[in-house]
Amino acid sequence: MTRTLILTRHAKSSWDSPALADHDRPLNKRGRRSAPAIAAWLRENDWLPDEVLSSSSVRTRETWERMGLQADSVCFRRTLYHADPADMLLELSGATKQTVLMLGHNPGIAAFANQIVKHPPDHARFYDYPTCATAVIRFDISDWSGVRWHSGDVLGFVIPRELLE
Numbered sequence: 001m002t003r004t005l006i007l008t009r010h011a012k013s014s015w016d017s018p019a020l021a022d023h024d025r026p027l028n029k030r031g032r033r034s035a036p037a038i039a040a041w042l043r044e045n046d047w048l049p050d051e052v053l054s055s056s057s058v059r060t061r062e063t064w065e066r067m068g069l070q071a072d073s074v075c076f077r078r079t080l081y082h083a084d085p086a087d088m089l090l091e092l093s094g095a096t097k098q099t100v101l102m103l104g105h106n107p108g109i110a111a112f113a114n115q116i117v118k119h120p121p122d123h124a125r126f127y128d129y130p131t132c133a134t135a136v137i138r139f140d141i142s143d144w145s146g147v148r149w150h151s152g153d154v155l156g157f158v159i160p161r162e163l164l165e
Contacts, residue, residue, distance in 0.1 A: 001142035005092065005116070005152065006042065006049055006101040009109045011035045011066070011132040011160070013059040023081060027062045034132040034160035035066035041158055042069070047136045050097035055080040060103040063132070072097060080104050085112040095144040115149050121157040132160045 011031030027035070042048060052074040054060045061076060073096070080091055082105050089112070092102060104112070110129035113120075117137055120126050125133060137152035 001140075003095075003139045003141050003144055003147070004047065004099040004155070005137045005139065006047060006099065006134060007109065007113055007116075007137060008038065008063070008101060008103050008134040009106060009129050009131055010055070010057070010059045010103060011038075011063045013131075023057050026058050027066070030160075031059070031063070031131065032066055033164060035063045036068060037160050037163040038132050038134050038158070039067035039069050041134070041163055042067075042136075045136070045156060047156070048099065049101035050099050051075075051095055052101045052103065053077065053080065053091055053095060054101075054103035055083070055105060057081050057105070060105070063103055064101075069101075071101065083108045085115050088112045089116070089147065089149070093145050093147055100144070116147075117152045117154050118150055119154070121154045123157050125159050126157055130159050130161075134158055 011027050011034040013025045014028035049071045052071045054076050056076040056078045113135055135157045136155040138155055139152050
């Protein structure tokens with residue numbers, strides 16, 4: 001049995017309102033274009049989530065909304081707002097569906113991506129995980145409680161710039 005993780009950093013956010021709290025920043029124009037492009041790539045490859053675990057920030061909520069995908073379960077959690085890799089692994093271990101989309105922030109998501117896979121993809125941007133970067137990672141487990149560090153196989157990795165050129 002396998003489980004699949006779609007690991008997405010939020011799309012590019014706006015800095016137009018410097019007084020706005022970080023948690024409350026929306027997407028900018030580029031971010032609003034990137035999210036649907038990532039969703040189209042996921043659809044083309046038949047990598048669609050059954051469950052979403054997302055940071056509660058405005059930019060992660062808007063990224064999910066603009067992706068235009070459906071899932072049986074969508075949870076926005078404050079614990080995933082600027083979460084470190086250990087907190088992300090803990091949240092993922094409680095997932096219940098076959099394919100989980102996790103939406104988060106750097107630097108945690110880049111560190112998590114690098115620690116959760118057996119071998120990183122041959123892509124220079126995997127290590128810094130730019131905005132809306134997305135990896136699809138398969139695990140040979142029957143339940144998310146069995147997910148461990150350095151156990152996932154990368155099925156695909158893309159950044160929006162590659163899809164929008």
